[in-house]
Amino acid sequence: MKIGLLALQGDYEKHRQLLCQLDLEPVLLRYPEQLNDVSGLIIPGGESTTMSKLIDASGFRQPLLDFAQHSPILGTCAGLIILGKLLHDDSHINTLNIMDVSVTRNAYGRQLDSFVTNLPVNFGKGQEMISATFIRAPRINTIGPNVEVLARYNHEPVAVRQGLHIGLTFHPELDGVTLFHQLAFASNSNA
Ligand code: GLN
Numbered sequence: 001m002k003i004g005l006l007a008l009q010g011d012y013e014k015h016r017q018l019l020c021q022l023d024l025e026p027v028l029l030r031y032p033e034q035l036n037d038v039s040g041l042i043i044p045g046g047e048s049t050t051m052s053k054l055i056d057a058s059g060f061r062q063p064l065l066d067f068a069q070h071s072p073i074l075g076t077c078a079g080l081i082i083l084g085k086l087l088h089d090d091s092h093i094n095t096l097n098i099m100d101v102s103v104t105r106n107a108y109g110r111q112l113d114s115f116v117t118n119l120p121v122n123f124g125k126g127q128e129m130i131s132a133t134f135i136r137a138p139r140i141n142t143i144g145p146n147v148e149v150l151a152r153y154n155h156e157p158v159a160v161r162q163g164l165h166i167g168l169t170f171h172p173e174l175d176g177v178t179l180f181h182q183l184a185f186a187s188n189s190n191a
Contacts, residue, residue, distance in 0.1 A: 003185055004029040004038035008054040010046020010078060014173035018181055032063035040072045040185045043079030045135065045171055048105065051078055052093045061096070068098045072164040074184040077137060080167035081105060087141045099162045100144025103169075107139030116175075121151045121159060123183055130177045132158070132170040140169060150183075 003019050005012040007028035019026040019042075027038050035041070041064075043051075055061055067073070075083040084101040086093060093105075108115075114135045121128050132153070140157045143149070150166070151159035158169045159180070166184045 001025065001040070001185065002027050002038045003181075004035060004041045006041060006043045006051075006060070006079075008058060008060070009051050010044040011171070011173070012042070012044045014171075015042050015044055015076075015181075018173050018176070018178055022178055022181055022186065024181070024185055030058070032058065032060045035063050035067045038071075040074070041067060042181075043073060043075040043082050044173075045077035045079060048078040048081040048095075049092045051082055052095065055082070055096075056094065061094075064096060065098065068096070068165065070164075072166070072184045073098065074180060075099075075165070075167045076171055076173065077135065077169060080140075080169055081138050083165065083167050084140075099160070099165055099167050100147055101140050101157075101160055101162075101167060102142045103138040103140055105138050106136050108134065108137055117153060119151045119153060119158065121179060123150055123161075123179075128179055130172065130179060131175040132172070132177075133174045134158075134170045137169045140167075150180075 002025045004027050016026040083099045085097050087102040116133045119132045147162045149157040
C-alpha cells in the first residue's frame with residue numbers, strides 16, 4: 001500500500017522510516033497529480049505558514065480537499081493545523097478545514113515550547129501508553145461533535161480522529177511510535 005508524504009516542507013523523513021517499518025510504501029509528494037497514486041497521506045510537522053503558502057502555490061488545495069473525501073490523512077503538529085482551522089484569525093495561514101477542530105498555534109508557554117511526556121492513547125477496544133514529543137505545539141481549543149479524542153494531555157485533546165482522519169499536536173515519528181500510522185492506514189488494526 002502506497003502512502004503519500006506531503007513533501008513541500010517539514011519533517012517528512014522520519015515518517016518515511018516509520019512507514020517502511022510497517023511495510024507501507026512511502027511516496028514523497030511534490031505535485032498534486034501524485035495524490036492519484038496513493039491510498040493515504042501524511043501532512044508532517046513543520047511551519048504551517050510556509051506549508052499553507054506552498055499548498056496554494058503548488059496547486060495542492062483542491063486536490064487535497066478531494067482526496068480527503070475518500071482517503072485517510074494523518075496530520076502531525078503543523079499538519080494538524082493545516083487539517084483544522086485556527087481559533088484566532090491568522091491571515092497568513094489558509095487552513096484546509098478538513099477536520100472540525102480549532103487550534104491555537106505555538107500555544108504552550110516559552111519554557112514549555114518543547115517537551116516530552118507519556119500519554120495513554122485510547123482507540124476502540126485498545127489502550128496503549130506512548131511517548132509524545134511536543135515541539136512548539138498547537139493546542140486544540142474546540143472539537144466538533146464528530147471528533148473522537150484518542151489522547152489528552154492535561155485534560156486537553158492532543159490526538160483526535162474524525163472519520164478517516166487523525167490529527168496530532170505532537171510528533172509520534174520522533175519517538176518511533178507507529179500506533180497512529182497503523183490506525184490511519186492499516187485498516188485491520190482500526191479497532
Ligand atoms: N509551530 C509550528 C506552526 O505553528 C508547528 C510546529 C511543528 O510542526 N512542530 O506551524
